[in-house]
Amino acid sequence: xxxxxxxxxxxxxxxxxxxxxxxxxxxxxxxxxxxxxxxxxxxxxxxxxxxxxxxxxxxxxxxxxxxxxxxxxxxxxxxxxxxxxxxxxxxxxxxxxxxxxxxxxxxxxxxxxxxxxxxxxxxxxxxxxxxxxxxxxxxxxxxxxxxxxxxxxxxxxxxxxxxxxxxxxxxxxxxxxxxxxxxxxxxxxxxxxxxxxxxxxxxxxxxxxxxxxxxxxxxxxxxxxxxxxxxxxxxxxxxxxxxxxxx
Amino acid sequence: xxxxxxxxxxxxxxxxxxxxxxxxxxxxxxxxxxxxxxxxxxxxxxxxxxxxxxxxxxxxxxxxxxxxxxxxxxxxxxxxxxxxxxxxxxxxxxxxxxxxxxxxxxxxxxxxxxxxxxxxxxxxxxxxxxxxxxxxxxxxxxxxxxxxxxxxxxxxxxxxxxxxxxxxxxxxxxxxxxxxxxxxxxxxxxxxxxxxxxxxxxxxxxxxxxxxxxxxxxxxxxxxxxxxxxxxxxxxxxxxxxxxxxx
Numbered sequence: 418x419x420x421x422x423x424x425x426x427x428x429x430x431x432x433x434x435x436x437x438x439x440x441x442x443x444x445x446x447x448x449x450x451x452x453x454x455x456x457x458x459x460x461x462x463x464x465x466x467x468x469x470x471x472x473x474x475x476x477x478x479x480x481x482x483x484x485x486x487x488x489x490x491x492x493x494x495x496x497x498x499x500x501x502x503x504x505x506x507x508x509x510x511x512x513x514x515x516x517x518x519x520x521x522x523x524x525x526x527x528x529x530x531x532x533x534x535x536x537x538x539x540x541x542x543x544x545x546x547x548x549x550x551x552x553x554x555x556x557x558x559x560x561x562x563x564x565x566x567x568x569x570x571x572x573x574x575x576x577x578x579x580x581x582x583x584x585x586x587x588x589x590x591x592x593x594x595x596x597x598x599x600x601x602x603x604x605x606x607x608x609x610x611x612x613x614x615x616x617x618x619x620x621x622x623x624x625x626x627x628x629x630x631x632x633x634x635x636x637x638x639x640x641x642x643x644x645x646x647x648x649x650x651x652x653x654x655x656x657x658x659x660x661x662x663x664x
Numbered sequence: 665x666x667x668x669x670x671x672x673x674x675x676x677x678x679x680x681x682x683x684x685x686x687x688x689x690x691x692x693x694x695x696x697x698x699x700x701x702x703x704x705x706x707x708x709x710x711x712x713x714x715x716x717x718x719x720x721x722x723x724x725x726x727x728x729x730x731x732x733x734x735x736x737x738x739x740x741x742x743x744x745x746x747x748x749x750x751x752x753x754x755x756x757x758x759x760x761x762x763x764x765x766x767x768x769x770x771x772x773x774x775x776x777x778x779x780x781x782x783x784x785x786x787x788x789x790x791x792x793x794x795x796x797x798x799x800x801x802x803x804x805x806x807x808x809x810x811x812x813x814x815x816x817x818x819x820x821x822x823x824x825x826x827x828x829x830x831x832x833x834x835x836x837x838x839x840x841x842x843x844x845x846x847x848x849x850x851x852x853x854x855x856x857x858x859x860x861x862x863x864x865x866x867x868x869x870x871x872x873x874x875x876x877x878x879x880x881x882x883x884x885x886x887x888x889x890x891x892x893x894x895x896x897x898x899x900x901x902x903x904x905x906x907x908x909x910x911x
Contacts, residue, residue, distance in 0.1 A: 472821065472822075473761050474817075475764070476768045476811075476814050486757055486760070488760055488764065489768075490763070490764045490767040490768065492739075492767060493760060493763050493764045493767055496763070497760060510733055513733070513735055513740060513743075513744060514720050516740050516743070517720075517722070517735065517736045520737040520739060520740055521723045521737065524723075527774055531782075535778075535782045535783060535795065536782060536795065536798050536799050536802060537798075537802040539802065539806060540802075548783065548795045548798070551783050551784075551792075551795070552782070552783050552784065555786065555787075559784075559786060564723075567723050570721075571721075574719065575719075
């Protein structure tokens with residue numbers, strides 16, 4: 418069976434967490450909004466969102482079509498794929514734990530996004546630059562260390578290659594993506610932060626080196642980071658910590 | 665079996681979504697941090713968060729202890745409780761759909777919280793008042809109508825009493841809480857907004873009238889809304905829409 422992924426075609430965004438799971442599992446999928454022909458493109462995606470075509474419309478992309486199912490919300494899609502394709506434990510307790518970690522990563526991702534859009538996702542970065550500097554300063558000084566420190570602690574206490582043990586699960590793929598994105602968005606700050614989370618950095622390399630992920634990252638299917646996605650490189654935000662020391 | 669809920673003792677916050685599910689299901693539970701004796705209070709909660717006591721520590725409250733399981737993340741806890749106590753469908757597709765709606769409500773809740781704390785949860789509201797007015801204006805004009813309109817559309821197309829049909833599921837309890845909280849935080853704006861989402865308002869009344877929920881709301885177990893929680897009443901934010909018309 419072929420999955421259909423629906424997400425914005427020019428950014429990694431939240432869709433990337435799904436792409437990584439589909440790539441690692443080796444499943445056949447089509448990234449619908451990136452298809453140039455008449456059945457693809459953004460219009461094909463938007464028809465699902467107005468609620469007229471299906472009885473269970475998603476609130477926003479990404480969403481995944483799997484046979485008759487249309488599943489929305491990134492963490493929900495990963496929960497579904499994880500159980501089906503060996504990217505999650507087979508027992509309930511392990512599935513809940515993997516999902517709990519994924520939801521914590523989702524919280525982290527919201528805070529990363531809001532460093533450059535603390536007022537409104539509708540407005541340009543330039544229209545909320547001052548607020549963004551303030552938020553980024555707080556984020557880099559307090560929130561990023563707290564999130565990264567949490568995952569570092571799990572890897573340290575677990576003593577294994579991956580978050581749940583010797584076997585990779587979907588939160589590992591997402592943590593890889595967050596480390597990669599943080600390095601892109603905040604190269605200076607992340608250099609400092611990684612000194613305190615070497616295990617997160619090592620997990621990033623481990624995931625990047627897995628054959629299917631390595632092939633994906635080298636392919637045209639991997640969209641480059643850019644300033645329309647979640648992880649955006651604005652040097653003034655990367656440097657925001659020092660300039661707002663009063664926080 | 666008795667559940668142990670761990671959450672801050674003086675606010676509804678995210679813990680309230682769990683309390684509502686436990687109350688509706690009639691399950692026996694203890695709200696640990698609200699217990700005054702030596703086994704309770706906030707210290708009893710904090711011992712779980714440092715990672716030394718358990719191998720799967722939550723990132724933050726709320727979390728639920730169920731036998732040997734310690735489950736974190738609000739939506740994850742509801743997923744667990746929903747299946748066990750008839751607050752979710754019994755089939756996989758229905759469970760995924762209920763969870764998808766819950767995660768959409770969780771996104772809504774983050775945006776509600778960030779109206780009064782757009783820069784940092786560490787700082788006082790008074791230290792981010794200007795930014796809060798800007799964010800609240802955008803939220804009330806664009807985001808709140810979009811979220812409420814989404815749920816209104818589901819109720820309209822479904823044509824039933826509850827989001828998933830004739831039977832209440834956990835997202836109904838959470839939508840009740842969001843409507844109640846929005847009315848507390850933004851009484852003027854919500855009066856306007858509810859004109860366009862009468863079905864959400866009716867669902868609020870329907871949930872409030874269920875015997876166990878009505879008993880809970882009238883009890884001392886229901887903490888009153890206040891200015892330390894997610895839903896805070898700051899009149900200047902409620903009025904923010906008109907004053908920032910340029911958005």
